[in-house]
Amino acid sequence: MMVPVGLLGAVVVIGGIAVLVVVVARSARGSGQQAQSTETPLAILKRRYAQGEVSSEQFEAAKRQLSAGDDTKGG
Numbered sequence: 001m002m003v004p005v006g007l008l009g010a011v012v013v014i015g016g017i018a019v020l021v022v023v024v025a026r027s028a029r030g031s032g033q034q035a036q037s038t039e040t041p042l043a044i045l046k047r048r049y050a051q052g053e054v055s056s057e058q059f060e061a062a063k064r065q066l067s068a069g070d071d072t073k074g075g
Contacts, residue, residue, distance in 0.1 A: 042063070
């Protein structure tokens, strides 16, 4: 009687882990693709500045670099 209960428990645990891995993989893959396809470099910079990931000095320097990159592409 103990063996089937132990086996059933093991199957439930392994199944739970498998479901968790699939859910995490799908959510990570979906969010990464969406951010890459819709956000411009300037939008990413603005978002990171708003979240406090970059300082105002870093923001201004990066913004100048992005603007300079746009000037060289038009030529």
